[in-house]
Amino acid sequence: MANKVRRLAKERGYAVNMQASALRKERSGIIGMILPIYDNRFFSSITQNFERLAREMGYFPITTCTHRDPALELQAVRTMLLYQAEYIICTGSTDPDQLYDLCAKVGVPTLNIDLPGNKSVSVISDNYSGALQLTHKLIDDVQGTCRMLFIGGQPTDHNTKERIRGFRQAHIERGLPIDESQIIPCGYEAPKAKEAIKALFGNGFESYNAMFINSTISLEGVTQALSDAGNLHSPDMAVGCFDWDPLVAVLKPEITMVKQDVEKMLSELFALIRSGTHQGARIIQIPPILGH
Amino acid sequence: MANKVRRLAKERGYAVNMQASALRKERSGIIGMILPIYDNRFFSSITQNFERLAREMGYFPITTCTHRDPALELQAVRTMLLYQAEYIICTGSTDPDQLYDLCAKVGVPTLNIDLPGNKSVSVISDNYSGALQLTHKLIDDVQGTCRMLFIGGQPTDHNTKERIRGFRQAHIERGLPIDESQIIPCGYEAPKAKEAIKALFGNGFESYNAMFINSTISLEGVTQALSDAGNLHSPDMAVGCFDWDPLVAVLKPEITMVKQDVEKMLSELFALIRSGTHQGARIIQIPPILGH
DNA sequence: CTGAAAGCGCTTACAG
DNA sequence: CTGAAAGCGCTTACAG
Numbered sequence: 047m048a049n050k051v052r053r054l055a056k057e058r059g060y061a062v063n064m065q066a067s068a069l070r071k072e073r074s075g076i077i078g079m080i081l082p083i084y085d086n087r088f089f090s091s092i093t094q095n096f097e098r099l100a101r102e103m104g105y106f107p108i109t110t111c112t113h114r115d116p117a118l119e120l121q122a123v124r125t126m127l128l129y130q131a132e133y134i135i136c137t138g139s140t141d142p143d144q145l146y147d148l149c150a151k152v153g154v155p156t157l158n159i160d161l162p163g164n165k166s167v168s169v170i171s172d173n174y175s176g177a178l179q180l181t182h183k184l185i186d187d188v189q190g191t192c193r194m195l196f197i198g199g200q201p202t203d204h205n206t207k208e209r210i211r212g213f214r215q216a217h218i219e220r221g222l223p224i225d226e227s228q229i230i231p232c233g234y235e236a237p238k239a240k241e242a243i244k245a246l247f248g249n250g251f252e253s254y255n256a257m258f259i260n261s262t263i264s265l266e267g268v269t270q271a272l273s274d275a276g277n278l279h280s281p282d283m284a285v286g287c288f289d290w291d292p293l294v295a296v297l298k299p300e301i302t303m304v305k306q307d308v309e310k311m312l313s314e315l316f317a318l319i320r321s322g323t324h325q326g327a328r329i330i331q332i333p334p335i336l337g338h
Numbered sequence: 339m340a341n342k343v344r345r346l347a348k349e350r351g352y353a354v355n356m357q358a359s360a361l362r363k364e365r366s367g368i369i370g371m372i373l374p375i376y377d378n379r380f381f382s383s384i385t386q387n388f389e390r391l392a393r394e395m396g397y398f399p400i401t402t403c404t405h406r407d408p409a410l411e412l413q414a415v416r417t418m419l420l421y422q423a424e425y426i427i428c429t430g431s432t433d434p435d436q437l438y439d440l441c442a443k444v445g446v447p448t449l450n451i452d453l454p455g456n457k458s459v460s461v462i463s464d465n466y467s468g469a470l471q472l473t474h475k476l477i478d479d480v481q482g483t484c485r486m487l488f489i490g491g492q493p494t495d496h497n498t499k500e501r502i503r504g505f506r507q508a509h510i511e512r513g514l515p516i517d518e519s520q521i522i523p524c525g526y527e528a529p530k531a532k533e534a535i536k537a538l539f540g541n542g543f544e545s546y547n548a549m550f551i552n553s554t555i556s557l558e559g560v561t562q563a564l565s566d567a568g569n570l571h572s573p574d575m576a577v578g579c580f581d582w583d584p585l586v587a588v589l590k591p592e593i594t595m596v597k598q599d600v601e602k603m604l605s606e607l608f609a610l611i612r613s614g615t616h617q618g619a620r621i622i623q624i625p626p627i628l629g630h
Numbered sequence: 631c632t633g634a635a636a637g638c639g640c641t642t643a644c645a646g
Numbered sequence: 647c648t649g650a651a652a653g654c655g656c657t658t659a660c661a662g
Contacts, residue, residue: 064420066655069357069638084385090376128356269588296561358639361654
């Protein structure tokens with residue numbers, strides 16, 4: 047009998063109306079995620095893993111990119127709540143706690159990835175250890191005494207702070223002094239890194255023989271600055287990038303890249319949801335993978 | 339009075355339930371898009387523009403990546419239809435016509451981007467002209483007689499066919515003969531391009547002085563093959579890539595890249611929706627932009 | 631076990 | 647113009 051109904055339903059092309067079903071069941075089946083941008087390997091890979099795991103759990107994944115704009119983040123989350131999303135994942139959000147508050151009001155749990163918050167669980171990379179390792183690797187690569195620049199990232203964001211902490215610690219462990227001019231967290235956009243490097247030309251840049259670049263987008267800006275100055279190929283400069291792009295990895299194998307373990311971050315995130323242990327603010331750190 | 343209600347609603351944190359609203363209004367406000375993958379500049383940029391324009395039109399954009407898998411494409415579209423999506427955008431689909439049929443059954447219009455179908459309107463790049471220009475540019479770049487390899491892409495897909503047609507035409511216009519071994523549409527994955535190039539080593543590869551690479555993913559494979567062979571830097575090889583990646587553009591300025599005009603493609607797509615002129619199968623071609 | 635009724639939260643058409 | 651009722655398409659709780 048049930049089979050007959052199913053067969054008939056299929057023949058006639060019947061399909062449930064999820065809007066109606068969701069309304070009656072008071073369960074939308076929707077899980078929402080916001081993220082800064084798609085056109086970057088890290089975030090687009092997060093998105094693909096998010097979709098895969100959400101579907102595997104029987105959820106319908108919804109994503110929106112919010113361009114690191116707090117107002118857009120709020121608006122996007124609000125819209126997802128209107129569609130009765132059951133969970134909100136906040137990726138690289140400028141203010142995860144504000145998003146938590148918004149969702150908590152209607153009883154929807156939030157989980158953070160990439161950038162942590164103080165009010166819900168956060169799955170992030172172990173930025174400190176990754177930066178410590180990368181810095182050591184670059185110091186090893188340099189002939190003679192290393193003078194390394196740290197460039198890119200937001201000085202106020204948790205990840206950049208942790209990476210700077212790892213950068214400093216490696217210098218301490220190797221007995222290398224640091225002065226503050228070595229550390230330039232100029233923001234995340236390419237033009238900012240470009241301007242910051244240009245400002246250093248004839249003004250101390252020549253004294254550096256290593257660069258810790260905080261993201262591929264900063265790498266883009268740094269490369270533009272060097273290219274404009276005509277010294278794109280400075281073979282004695284050790285270059286590391288705390289980010290991953292497979293094309294960069296093959297085109298510029300001499301650049302050491304740090305790959306955040308996106309698969310593990312997302313499987314951890316969904317394990318929290320699956321097991322219902324996502325309540326309570328805490329930070330779960332996933333070690334990144336040092337390339338080459 | 340209306341203001342009082344609005345104020346009270348805001349104070350109490352009231353928000354409509356879109357599931358209920360959609361059900362009653364018989365309009366979900368949802369517009370869905372499927373695409374092959376996110377982690378690539380072309381598709382992620384399409385997604386960002388899609389979201390922006392959909393929001394501007396008051397729609398709620400939903401995207402899903404389907405890994406060029408026909409079964410996943412069908413399943414993703416079916417799910418979007420369950421949530422009563424009002425339009426389905428098919429990006430780079432393996433079989434847009436099948437998706438059209440599925441949606442037509444429930445009266446939902448489909449529009450194609452990137453790869454065209456025969457049953458609904460398609461907004462794609464002018465692949466023929468782009469390839470013609472790129473091939474001419476590479477012939478210009480070569481010292482002496484040009485022998486150019488075409489590598490990457492699916493020989494069955496419309497875009498690759500058109501690009502090969504442009505490749506051939508440029509050769510004809512320049513009086514250069516072509517033999518079939520020059521054209522290797524080995525598929526879209528990096529390992530395929532890598533294997534194809536490796537198979538040519540000691541077997542004709544040395545006779546080429548130019549390469550027309552059909553995507554950044556193929557570029558990745560080609561670079562791996564060259565790098566494994568130790569001749570990564572062959573300065574006399576003219577290289578072009580029918581795709582765009584800003585990091586490649588700055589890191590390897592000697593590679594000529596073709597940037598598909600994603601903004602124009604999407605604004606054209608939404609113009610069709612806005613004006614209600616999306617009915618009727620036809621192809622709208624947008625000229626890509628030749629770099630450098 | 632079966633089948634009709636109630637109700638999810640809205641919007642709209644309609645009666646007063 | 648206002649306010650109560652009907653109904654969007656489901657699922658569930660309940661009567662028979």
